[in-house]
Amino acid sequence: MSPAILELVLVTVVASSIPLVIAALGELVTERAGVLNLGVEGMMIMGAALGFAAAYTTGSTIVGALAGVAAGIAMAALFGLLTVALAINQVAAGLALTIFGVGLSGLLGAGFVGLKRDGAPQLNIPGLSDLPFAGKLIFGHDAFVYLAFALVASVAYWLTRTRSGLAMRAIGDNHESAHALGLPVRRTRFLAVLFGGACAGLAGAYLSLAYTPFWAPGMTAGRGWIALALVVFASWRPWRVVLGALLFGGATVLQLHAQAASLGLPGQLLSAAPYLATIVSLMALSIGVRRNGAAPAALGQAFIPPR
Amino acid sequence: MRIDLEPRPARSLAVDVAAPILALAAAILIGGVVVWLLGKSPTRAFSVYFVEPLLEGWSLQELAVKACPLALIAIGLSYCFRANLWNIGAEGQFVMGGLLGGWLAVATHNGAMQGALGGWWIMPAMLALGVIGGALYALVPALLRVWLGVSEILTSLMLVYVAELALDYVARGPLRDPKGFNFPQSVTFDDVARLPFLAEGERLHLGVLFALVALAVSAFVFARTLFGFEVRLVGEAPRAARFAGFSDKRLTLAVFAISGALAGLAGIAEVAGQIGQLQPKISPGYGFTAIIVAFLGRLSPFGILVASLVLALTYIGGEAAQVALKLPNDMTRAFQGVLLMCVLMADVATRYRVRIRLGAAP
Numbered sequence: 001m002s003p004a005i006l007e008l009v010l011v012t013v014v015a016s017s018i019p020l021v022i023a024a025l026g027e028l029v030t031e032r033a034g035v036l037n038l039g040v041e042g043m044m045i046m047g048a049a050l051g052f053a054a055a056y057t058t059g060s061t062i063v064g065a066l067a068g069v070a071a072g073i074a075m076a077a078l079f080g081l082l083t084v085a086l087a088i089n090q091v092a093a094g095l096a097l098t099i100f101g102v103g104l105s106g107l108l109g110a111g112f113v114g115l116k117r118d119g120a121p122q123l124n125i126p127g128l129s130d131l132p133f134a135g136k137l138i139f140g141h142d143a144f145v146y147l148a149f150a151l152v153a154s155v156a157y158w159l160t161r162t163r164s165g166l167a168m169r170a171i172g173d174n175h176e177s178a179h180a181l182g183l184p185v186r187r188t189r190f191l192a193v194l195f196g197g198a199c200a201g202l203a204g205a206y207l208s209l210a211y212t213p214f215w216a217p218g219m220t221a222g223r224g225w226i227a228l229a230l231v232v233f234a235s236w237r238p239w240r241v242v243l244g245a246l247l248f249g250g251a252t253v254l255q256l257h258a259q260a261a262s263l264g265l266p267g268q269l270l271s272a273a274p275y276l277a278t279i280v281s282l283m284a285l286s287i288g289v290r291r292n293g294a295a296p297a298a299l300g301q302a303f304i305p306p307r
Numbered sequence: 308m309r310i311d312l313e314p315r316p317a318r319s320l321a322v323d324v325a326a327p328i329l330a331l332a333a334a335i336l337i338g339g340v341v342v343w344l345l346g347k348s349p350t351r352a353f354s355v356y357f358v359e360p361l362l363e364g365w366s367l368q369e370l371a372v373k374a375c376p377l378a379l380i381a382i383g384l385s386y387c388f389r390a391n392l393w394n395i396g397a398e399g400q401f402v403m404g405g406l407l408g409g410w411l412a413v414a415t416h417n418g419a420m421q422g423a424l425g426g427w428w429i430m431p432a433m434l435a436l437g438v439i440g441g442a443l444y445a446l447v448p449a450l451l452r453v454w455l456g457v458s459e460i461l462t463s464l465m466l467v468y469v470a471e472l473a474l475d476y477v478a479r480g481p482l483r484d485p486k487g488f489n490f491p492q493s494v495t496f497d498d499v500a501r502l503p504f505l506a507e508g509e510r511l512h513l514g515v516l517f518a519l520v521a522l523a524v525s526a527f528v529f530a531r532t533l534f535g536f537e538v539r540l541v542g543e544a545p546r547a548a549r550f551a552g553f554s555d556k557r558l559t560l561a562v563f564a565i566s567g568a569l570a571g572l573a574g575i576a577e578v579a580g581q582i583g584q585l586q587p588k589i590s591p592g593y594g595f596t597a598i599i600v601a602f603l604g605r606l607s608p609f610g611i612l613v614a615s616l617v618l619a620l621t622y623i624g625g626e627a628a629q630v631a632l633k634l635p636n637d638m639t640r641a642f643q644g645v646l647l648m649c650v651l652m653a654d655v656a657t658r659y660r661v662r663i664r665l666g667a668a669p
Binding site for chain 2: 089282
């Protein structure tokens with residue numbers, strides 16, 4: 001494989017890992033606060049539908065991205081009302097959110113199926129972007145990619161180096177002690193849920209605005225669920241999410257290339273590869289790491305303040 | 308603004324029965340608003356969705372045929388959910404049951420493998436394969452949880468995609484009808500490989516009876532047996548269950564095997580009763596809808612029976628609404644999601660008094 005082709009492949013690997021990075025990062029923050037939101041897939045697909053609808057109507061990618069974020073936040077607010085305010089079982093509420101989001105996105109996006117628009121523009125710095133091998137890989141992506149890495153860096157810094165980040169982790173590990181210390185458990189959790197929704201919405205908008213610049217029902221194809229698995233795979237650490245997402249992006253691209261090369265393997269087996277890889281990586285991780293050692297201790301538990 | 312939850316001192320049966328009904332009414336109201344926003348008549352939609360399917364004999368039978376897989380899967384899921392275990396991959400177990408059982412029907416097509424035995428054994432063997440296929444497939448996430456501590460939620464869901472792709476592969480590849488003009492489907496099953504219908508020329512097949520038996524047996528298990536008690540104890544008080552000497556690992560495997568077996572049975576009943584051949588897709592999302600059925604039925608067998616009929620109605624009404632009102636099928640999915648949220652909220656209202664205080668927190 002010539003360096004030019006290898007570079008092209010690596011660029012597509014980065015592109016296909018970006019939605020996973022963004023969505024998993026949002027879910028990571030939500031889970032660090034102690035809330036398990038299984039509705040990522042639903043929030044993501046709403047972001048994809050409304051992001052595309054807004055971008056197509058206004059002709060602006062930025063408006064589209066903002067609409068995707070808004071859709072994700074709205075869905076997350078619903079989830080926060082159910083689980084944080086009303087202390088409803090988080091697994092059940094997350095499933096409801098996904099079922100609802102997949103259905104509603106199909107309803108709202110029905111008028112936009114089959115329409116096309118130009119993808120998000122790619123950064124092009126004369127000179128730098130034309131550097132051999134690394135040029136396109138570092139300087140040739142669309143704005144979402146750089147935004148994703150900026151988000152990871154800020155979240156990593158915020159979680160470990162700031163007072164509010166520490167407070168949120170405390171809430172995720174032991175909500176009763178945090179409450180006794182006077183930390184606003186439910187408000188923090190609600191905000192963390194909203195952040196997760198914003199990220200999932202942005203990840204969905206990336207899919208319909210940049211990755212494949214059109215809207216198709218069900219286009220997230222389980223990426224929301226893979227993002228959830230990535231959080232576990234990353235042991236709830238932001239930079240490991242990037243690593244995991246690149247591995248998965250790589251597996252996806254490899255799978256597409258294998259299908260194109262027609263190796264004689266059934267296409268369905270290759271399509272199943274990302275899902276099987278998710279299971280295998282979760283297994284490998286739990287063999288390697290002390291069981292549930294990395295998970296926020298209060299993950300999935302509802303908090304009802306004592307009166 | 309803050310929302311406070313005050314535990315209610317005692318729960319009454321009236322509240323327990325009223326809550327899901329109110330939830331259903333609320334979901335229908337919300338659905339009506341959505342239909343109105345889409346520029347259609349809400350009253351007409353209500354009639355198409357929830358009234359007209361109940362007025363004709365054939366659509367009542369269709370209702371029972373659609374409720375059958377929902378009830379079978381949901382009663383299985385209720386074992387898991389009672390034990391606070393989250394099998395959300397019933398869709399995959401359904402598909403695997405259908406695939407494995409359906410394979411036998413294709414393999415014995417036109418008298419192959421039958422010899423002097425005749426074909427009487429084929430249907431029971433297909434059912435057994437369906438049950439085994441579903442149970443083994445459900446045991447994968449259960450074993451991973453017991454051995455390695457891997458979350459059963461994610462693995463069971465990932466396996467849904469894998470099962471769907473596996474079915475797609477066999478229906479287009481090895482089990483495709485060679486004389487089928489390249490249509491991606493198997494041969495039509497022989498009569499010996501079809502579930503008998505309950506009456507000549509009708510749509511109701513034997514699977515409906517399986518569902519009723521599973522509901523009755525489960526009602527007995529939950530109310531009268533030690534195992535039923537163990538399931539609930541592990542779910543509600545895991546520490547107490549450990550002190551009592553119940554093994555939560557054994558229980559995890561048992562409830563997953565039960566729910567997978569029932570989902571697999573539903574799958575083979577659908578393939579051998581309703582469809583009559585293997586196709587790339589055999590389920591309109593029964594495995595996921597059954598999760599809603601289980602919650603709407605409050606995890607009780609009788610509740611699940613009623614809830615399966617309600618959700619089956621949304622499928623039939625949804626099909627009718629596509630034709631009569633040009634409402635897309637996604638309406639049904641969105642409505643099911645709203646319904647589950649309403650059910651969960653109603654459940655909170657039965658356990659707590661919800662007080663909403665406006666203004667800043669004190």
